[in-house]
Amino acid sequence: MSSEKKQHTVQTTGHAWDGDLQEFNNPLPNWWLWGFYATVVFAVIYWVLYPAFPIGNTYTKGAFNEITYTTADGKTKTSHWTTRALLMQEMQEARELQKPYLEKINKTGYEQIAGNKEQSSFAYSTAKVLFADNCAACHQAGGAGVIGMYPNLADDAWLWGGSYAQIEESIRKGRNGNMPGFKASLSAEQIDNVAEYVLGLSGIEVNKDKAAQGKAVFEGAGTCHVCHTKAGSGQFAMGSANLTDKVWTFANVPAAKTLAEKKTAVKEVVANGFGRHMPAWNGRLSDVEIKMLAFYVHQLSAGK
Amino acid sequence: MAEQLIQKRIPVVPRSVSGRFRALKYAILLLAYSVYYLLPWLRWERSSGPNQAVLFDIVGRKFYLFDLVVYAQDIFWLAGFLIIAAFLLFFVTSIAGRVFCGYFCFQTLWTDVFVLIERLVQGERTARIKLINGPMNGEKFIKLTMTKLLWLLVALLTGLSFTLYWGNAPELLQQLVAGTGPFPAYATTLFLTATTFVMAGLAREQVCTYMCPYSRFQAVMFDQDTLLVAYDEKRGEAENGRWKPVKGLLKREERQAKGYGDCIDCGFCVQVCPTGIDIRNGIQYQCISCALCIDACNTIMDSINYPRDLIRYSSENELHGKQRRWYKPKNIGYALMLLLISGILVWSVATRVASELRVNQIRQPLYVVLSDGHIQNRYEIKITNKTDQPQKYHLALEGLSSAELDSGYFSETSLGPGESQQLQVRVKMPPDSNSEKIRPFYFVLQSRDTPSKVVVKSKARFNLP
Numbered sequence: 001m002s003s004e005k006k007q008h009t010v011q012t013t014g015h016a017w018d019g020d021l022q023e024f025n026n027p028l029p030n031w032w033l034w035g036f037y038a039t040v041v042f043a044v045i046y047w048v049l050y051p052a053f054p055i056g057n058t059y060t061k062g063a064f065n066e067i068t069y070t071t072a073d074g075k076t077k078t079s080h081w082t083t084r085a086l087l088m089q090e091m092q093e094a095r096e097l098q099k100p101y102l103e104k105i106n107k108t109g110y111e112q113i114a115g116n117k118e119q120s121s122f123a124y125s126t127a128k129v130l131f132a133d134n135c136a137a138c139h140q141a142g143g144a145g146v147i148g149m150y151p152n153l154a155d156d157a158w159l160w161g162g163s164y165a166q167i168e169e170s171i172r173k174g175r176n177g178n179m180p181g182f183k184a185s186l187s188a189e190q191i192d193n194v195a196e197y198v199l200g201l202s203g204i205e206v207n208k209d210k211a212a213q214g215k216a217v218f219e220g221a222g223t224c225h226v227c228h229t230k231a232g233s234g235q236f237a238m239g240s241a242n243l244t245d246k247v248w249t250f251a252n253v254p255a256a257k258t259l260a261e262k263k264t265a266v267k268e269v270v271a272n273g274f275g276r277h278m279p280a281w282n283g284r285l286s287d288v289e290i291k292m293l294a295f296y297v298h299q300l301s302a303g304k
Numbered sequence: 305m306a307e308q309l310i311q312k313r314i315p316v317v318p319r320s321v322s323g324r325f326r327a328l329k330y331a332i333l334l335l336a337y338s339v340y341y342l343l344p345w346l347r348w349e350r351s352s353g354p355n356q357a358v359l360f361d362i363v364g365r366k367f368y369l370f371d372l373v374v375y376a377q378d379i380f381w382l383a384g385f386l387i388i389a390a391f392l393l394f395f396v397t398s399i400a401g402r403v404f405c406g407y408f409c410f411q412t413l414w415t416d417v418f419v420l421i422e423r424l425v426q427g428e429r430t431a432r433i434k435l436i437n438g439p440m441n442g443e444k445f446i447k448l449t450m451t452k453l454l455w456l457l458v459a460l461l462t463g464l465s466f467t468l469y470w471g472n473a474p475e476l477l478q479q480l481v482a483g484t485g486p487f488p489a490y491a492t493t494l495f496l497t498a499t500t501f502v503m504a505g506l507a508r509e510q511v512c513t514y515m516c517p518y519s520r521f522q523a524v525m526f527d528q529d530t531l532l533v534a535y536d537e538k539r540g541e542a543e544n545g546r547w548k549p550v551k552g553l554l555k556r557e558e559r560q561a562k563g564y565g566d567c568i569d570c571g572f573c574v575q576v577c578p579t580g581i582d583i584r585n586g587i588q589y590q591c592i593s594c595a596l597c598i599d600a601c602n603t604i605m606d607s608i609n610y611p612r613d614l615i616r617y618s619s620e621n622e623l624h625g626k627q628r629r630w631y632k633p634k635n636i637g638y639a640l641m642l643l644l645i646s647g648i649l650v651w652s653v654a655t656r657v658a659s660e661l662r663v664n665q666i667r668q669p670l671y672v673v674l675s676d677g678h679i680q681n682r683y684e685i686k687i688t689n690k691t692d693q694p695q696k697y698h699l700a701l702e703g704l705s706s707a708e709l710d711s712g713y714f715s716e717t718s719l720g721p722g723e724s725q726q727l728q729v730r731v732k733m734p735p736d737s738n739s740e741k742i743r744p745f746y747f748v749l750q751s752r753d754t755p756s757k758v759v760v761k762s763k764a765r766f767n768l769p
């Protein structure tokens with residue numbers, strides 16, 4: 001078809017200005033037009049079903065499209081269609097799917113959970129998330145803690161005991177760890193000697209004479225043995241640290257290079273003492289959540 | 305009057321033909337349909353798992369292919385398979401043209417069957433054209449409805465059969481009929497029924513000419529030696545072109561003497577063409593190389609005692625009297641790639657490990673110092689039993705002297721076929737004088753009954769302060 005021939009068949013709007021000025025009429029393709037009508041129909045249906053138009057302070061809520069869901073604390077709510085209500089509904093469905101597993105965990109003893117393929121991996125994966133949400137802020141992801149502030153949960157040294165029951169109690173009731181400062185009751189030299197002795201307990205090479213003097217202070221004027229025991233191994237009932245192992249929870253001895261630096265770190269703790277506090281989670285977390293967390297923390301280090 | 309906005313389809317009403325290629329195509333059709341419709345029903349003995357020979361189990365994340373079970377983590381085999389398919393297409397197309405389009409493509413196969421149904425209900429080409437152009441009456445209505453109902457039946461069977469590959473066929477079919485089947489099964493069946501009906505019944509050659517990318521890019525692989533369905537123009541047209549066999553132009557000698565070609569312009573080759581083209585116009589993108597025009601022309605040539613093959617499989621070079629060359633770098637390259645990838649895939653499938661051991665070191669914290677000064681690292685381990693037998697495993701370390709492994713209750717574990725288990729394990733070792741801060745070692749999965757038998761090893765690293 002030649003272009004000249006084509007020109008004659010083009011539609012115009014019918015008007016002519018200045019004699020020969022005409023406007024082409026380019027009709028829309030039918031498929032396009034019907035597509036457009038379809039979007040109009042779609043829009044009308046959408047307006048009816050979903051929230052659409054603002055009216056003053058409020059808006060049209062959409063009809064025949066209500067969402068009913070039950071919240072975590074058992075209240076039933078009904079809402080017009082919103083993405084939040086959709087999410088709540090999905091959360092409810094997820095909770096219902098989890099329920100049989102949780103009930104099983106609730107009824108099973110710790111050792112049985114640890115020995116059961118399905119339950120141990122369920123408890124572990126669930127608690128991993130709970131730990132990240134509730135515990136990792138202090139104890140760090142993976143439970144490594146921070147020396148001097150938050151105890152390391154991944155090693156095998158326990159202040160309050162590493163059995164399932166003891167871990168569960170720590171989580172449930174929280175813990176208060178206090179050590180008084182001794183700078184008022186002990187002289188600088190006594191503190192220096194005690195530090196020498198305490199470092200020696202962990203197998204670090206120290207001055208034997210000074211350590212012997214330190215031992216006298218430890219068991220005498222310093223009254224350190226009241227909490228840490230005569231052997232220095234601490235006791236779970238008080239949360240007093242075991243001074244004979246290689247783990248340091250408060251004085252950052254592993255980071256210190258020389259004996260003098262290590263002593264400085266220990267002396268600082270003896271002189272000033274410290275107090276740390278772990279909040280109680282009873283009530284904030286459900287029983288089964290606490291149980292799974294205790295299982296998880298025990299898994300981190302194999303407990304004790 | 306408005307401009308024409310779309311290319312209106314002129315319906316193609318192919319006439320039936322018989323011959324060598326038609327027979328071959330029916331044979332392939334029969335084979336392909338038998339495999340497609342019957343395969344889900346083939347039962348297969350397995351010591352564990354479903355007894356269906358071919359089953360794509362989405363929920364269980366396992367694909368059963370006879371004795372091979374493909375796990376989700378083996379899905380890269382699919383990439384190998386697709387690469388092989390691509391190179392096979394390149395190789396075959398480069399040598400023999402659009403063989404896939406003409407003989408194996410499901411669009412061709414299903415269109416063939418739909419045209420067959422059309423012919424059985426409405427009659428041969430002329431009858432069908434008459435029916436299309438005729439006014440609507442009782443006969444036309446019944447015939448058209450019958451055709452479409454039969455199409456719908458084939459389309460439904462097609463969609464249903466596809467769906468049956470994804471579940472236990474007898475059970476799934478029962479559920480689907482009873483109305484208790486899963487929603488995706490209904491959706492898949494319905495979708496494929498609709499597309500089959502539309503593509504093979506209504507759209508037909510438009511799929512090849514407008515929609516299909518392969519039909520267009522296959523031309524890129526063509527060269528002067530590629531086989532194609534071609535009309536021998538020299539013989540067919542001679543000096544004065546084709547002409548009807550009118551009086552004085554009946555015998556071949558008479559025609560040659562007067563300078564007319566062998567083509568008697570009967571139009572049979574055009575009538576049988578499923579894409580509605582005239583092969584005598586030369587190579588065209590619409591041609592799917594189905595070779596039905598060869599059958600048509602040979603039928604005519606035989607009936608008037610002319611030599612066969614006026615339309616035949618030929619190549620550009622051959623039509624111009626040159627020798628065909630098969631061995632050329634391009635073809636050899638395709639063949640080598642095909643062999644290479646096939647080799648890799650076969651090797652990968654043949655040497656697959658029946659048990660899987662995946663190790664992830666926990667990196668937060670990398671290590672902890674224990675109360676006795678030992679260093680401890682933690683690992684998350686996943687063991688999968690991919691055999692069809694229950695297995696008893698023992699997990700051990702290799703290459704990390706004086707280290708201890710603590711797997712809790714699971715230093716030994718039994719896994720059923722297809723089962724997998726996640727473990728948290730701890731490895732601890734005493735500090736030593738070696739200043740190496742990262743020690744590579746292996747987790748070793750042994751068979752519990754014969755500890756010397758290493759099932760699979762996995763590399764890991766141990767970090768020290």
